[in-house]
Amino acid sequence: MAIRIIGTGSYAPEKILTNADLEKMVETSDEWITTRTGIKQRHIAADGVATSDLAVQAARNAMEMAKITPDQINFISVATVTGDKAFPSTACFVQKKIEANNAVCYDVVAACSGLLYSLEIAVAMLRSYKKYKYALVIGAEKLSSIVDWQDRSTCVLFGDGASAVILERDDSLPDSEDCLVASELGAAGIYSELLYLPAGGSAMPASHETVEQRQHYIKMTGQELFKLAVNGMVGACRTTMKESGVKSEDVTWVVPHQANMRIIGAVAQRLTIPEERVFVNIDKYGNTSAASIGICLDELCRSGKIKRGDYILLTAFGGGLTWGAMLLRW
Ligand SMILES: CC(C)(COP(=O)(O)OP(=O)(O)OC[C@H]1O[C@@H](n2cnc3c(N)ncnc32)[C@H](O)[C@@H]1OP(=O)(O)O)[C@@H](O)C(=O)NCCC(=O)NCCS
Incomplete structure (x- = not known):
């Protein structure tokens, strides 16, 4: 049995905030941000758009690559520190929006390491239980909702976006094929x-x-x-x-x-x-x-x-x- 990555997807909201834009908001400069961080721009989600909305776009891209339908997904894991609400989980909102009605749903909170934590858990679940075949593992954030736009030491660093990985448990493959x-x-x-x-x-x-x-x-x-x-x-x-x-x-x-x-x-x-x-x-x-x-x-x-x-x-x-x-x- 082997676990394989069969699809990836990502999404960034349309609106772009450049370093020049930030120069008008706080006392900073394109030169400072570029030399200290390498960042030139970041994407910012519109008001009313939640983390699950970003996640859904990435998930759809990944499902398309993997050639699977939402009803085939056995569990959804969303790594995030900017969940839609304190509860229920953002994974449940994603499930509702993509109609992955057969999925178990949970969130993982490990900040920027979230996708790695989430992948490790997902691989362990797929290895442990034959009943799980397809996992939708998402990392999604609307960091602009928790950034202090008056604090130049942090507001220049963060952006919004989402990514998704589809894992498959394939019982026909040898263990050596595991990803x-x-x-x-x-x-x-x-x-x-x-x-x-x-x-x-x-x-x-x-x-x-x-x-x-x-x-x-x-x-x-x-x-x-x-x-x-x-x-x-x-x-x-x-x-x-x-x-x-x-x-x-x-x-x-x-x-x-x-x-x-x-x-x-x-x-x-x-x-x-x-x-x-x-x-x-x-x-x-x-x-x-x-x-x-x-x-x-x-x-x-x-x-x-x-x-x-x-x-x-x-x-x-x-x-x-x-x-x-x-x-x-x-
Ligand atoms: C945040 C970071 C870029 C700051 O770079 P730094 O070289 O450590 O800069 P400092 O914090 O020492 O600040 C140097 C000076 O720049 C100033 N400064 C801070 N942010 C600034 C900004 N956006 N524009 C202009 N000046 C700024 C500081 O006030 C300080 O001024 P002072 O010397 O007059 O006090 C850097 O520490 C970093 O990237 N750390 C890791 C953060 C991170 O990755 N967090 C996420 C982890 S997942």
Whole structure:
């Protein structure tokens, strides 16, 4: 039995916010944003559009590639920190909108590492239960809804978007055909306040004070995160390569979470992977958290840059703190 990726999809809302636009909103410059982060623009969802709406578009693209219908999907996993509502799960809203009426639905909260966490869980479910054949794994965010547009240290970084992956359990294939070669996930709750949303949960329910104090927006300690991000991703990547015996020169593409060009560069350098094998699209989307790796994967797939048998190394880092790496054989 083997688990295979049979479809990918992605979606970014039409509206684009450029660095020049941000120059008019906060005290910043295209030069500062570009040199410090590599971001030139980000996509922003319209008012009234929810994370599940972005997710649905990506899911439809992925189902089309996989040539499956919504009723064939056995479970939907949505990785997000910007769910439509505190509950029910955003996966349930996606299910309703695409009419995947036979699916079990749940969300995964692991911030920017969300898609990796979600893929690991989905693969484990498919391996464990013969009753599950098709999984719809989504990473989707409307980060613009929790960005403080008065805070220049964070508002320049984030964007909205969604991505989806369809996994299939194929009982006719040998185990050696499995797409997941090795994975390594990690978390360190002691650093939870380096990147978080203070209010709106049970620890600090919404009140007039929390709104006045702007506690419903992303708070971030950038510099400390930067170092931990590099160490976390490099460590996880090294573990997957060591476990599998796959060397850095065997990896066709590294697909890092798109948070900061300098973080991506530092990770590639420490893994001794040349930049032409590191996939980057941060300039177009900014940091789309759980959506970012799947958007990269979909762009790689649709541009014909991946062929069967290629080793693809995904790696991510995010709030939690959480991190991970996943070595795929395409
Ligand atoms: C956020 C980040 C780009 C900031 O870059 P940095 O080089 O660390 O910059 P600093 O925070 O030291 O700020 C340097 C100066 O730029 C200023 N600055 C911050 N944001 C700015 C902006 N958008 N425009 C202009 N100046 C800005 C700061 O106020 C500071 O000014 P000061 O020296 O007068 O105090 C960087 O720390 C980073 O990317 N960290 C990781 C964040 C991340 O990836 N989070 C998501 C994880 S999934």
